[in-house]
Amino acid sequence: MPKAKQTSLRADFAVDAGEGGGAVLRPKGNWIVTHIEGLGERLRQALKPYETLTVDASQLEALDTAGAYVLRNALNERLQGEIFTGQENFARLYGIVGSHAVPISQYARENPEPTKLWLHPFYFGLVKLGKLATRFKTGFMAQSVFMGHIIAQLMMSVAKPGSLRWAALVNVMQRAGIEAIPIVLMTSIFIGGVLGFIGVLQLNQFGSGIFAIDMVAMFALREFAPLVTAVLLAGRSASAFAAEVGAMKMNQEIDAMRVMGIDPYEALIIPRLIALVFMSTFITFLSTLGMLFGGMLAIWSTLGAGPSTFLQRVQDYVPFYNFFVGIVRPPFFAATIAIVGCWQGMQVKDDVLSLGRQVTTAVVQSIFLVFMLDALFAILFNGFTM
Incomplete structure (x- = not known):
């Protein structure tokens, strides 16, 4: 049919x-x-x-x-x-x-349509500027609350050292500090060698190649060792802190800690902050030694000035305050790196894309702030002449 x-x-x-x-x-x-x-x-x-x-x-x-x-x-x-x-x-x-x-x-x-086309770019710019100002205000307020909580928790830790998570502190010191020593040392040796070769190459034109020792020592003590250490720690620790805290935020572990009466700042952020501040000075000291060692090898191979000559000239012509100017910076750099990394980790949403975005932002922001702080310290210590 x-x-x-x-x-x-x-x-x-x-x-x-x-x-x-x-x-x-x-x-x-x-x-x-x-x-x-x-x-x-x-x-x-x-x-x-x-x-x-x-x-x-x-x-x-x-x-x-x-x-x-x-x-x-x-x-x-x-x-x-x-x-x-x-x-x-x-x-x-x-x-x-x-x-x-x-x-x-x-x-x-x-919703009237704009009548003048030439006003469109101006209107678009004002809208963007307004959104940027609103976003800056919101972010500034949130970061102020974050910093206030960290400062209050630090004061409580000083008043009651028993409240500090010592196991977490030692663990972070090992992961963010001890395990970072090989890469920092190798990088510092290479940079010291590059400084030595460039110094000899330029100063030999004036018959003053021996002054390359002074240049390498002053740059290593005063600027490059703290800055290189901070940049490497920013790449390692800022990303690690943001990923660790962000993964816990994404898995709702931080909410679970609050339900159980555990302060996430006390358990997660304060140990990372204190550990990185303590270890940064030690790592910077090793970075300085590595940079001097690399520069010494480069100058030895080009000028024939051996280790005894290098060390004697550093002792005679490089004042000790250059070391002081460099060694006071790492704690400030480390505190900035730890705070930025933990802050970006706390901003992670419930998806993996947000985690990757905040980890990238943590590294970029921490390196930018490190360079900015280094410039401020250079201006501050401008009276400490070489």
Whole structure:
């Protein structure tokens, strides 16, 4: 037995022009969501020339909320009389859609289009500036609260040393400090060697190659050793702190700690901050020795000035305050790195993309702040002449 042929009436319409700028709209077919693709724009263009509209829905087969909204939006308050005479279901559906729809005229009044194109870049810049200021204000307030909590917790740790998590502190000192020594030493030796080769290459032109020892020693003691150590710690520790704290935040472990009455600042942030501050000075000292050793090897291989000459000249011509100028910086650098890393970790949301974004931000921000602090220290110690 052959199957009955199934017909699918697409949504369509006809417009008959009337008198006095009016027209009659005759919707046809199935005005449902699967059949109205592109219908709205065609309907608006067809009805645009007419001031008043009447509707004859006798040929309308089916209607859903999507079709009713298209019809409601196209009529645009120009309807005259009733639409669905004797079609109560269609009339009720149209009324429900109309009660929740926003008239186009009202939308145009609430959202006027800019009239002057040359104002668009200026307006766009103001909007961006306003959003940036709002975001800066919100971030500044949140970071102020974060810093206040850290300072209060540090004061409590000083008042009650027993409250400090010593096991976590020693663990972080090993991971962020002891395990960072090999990479810091190797990098410092290479940089010291580069400084020695460049110093000899330039100063030999004036017959003063021996002064390369003074240059390497002063740069290593005063600037490069603290800065190189801080940058390497920022790459290792800031990213590690942000990833560790962020993973706990993402897995709701920090919320669980608060429920159990454990302060996350006391358990997570303070041990990392204190451990990195303590270890940074020791690592910077080793970095200084490594940089001097690399410079000594470079100068020895090019000038023939052996270790005894190098050490004697450093002792005679490089004042001790250069070492002091360099060694006072690491605790400030380390505190900045630890705070930025933990802060970015606390900002992680519930997805892995947020974790990766905050880890990257932690490294970039910490390195930027380290360079900024180094510039401030250079200005502060400008009176300590070489």
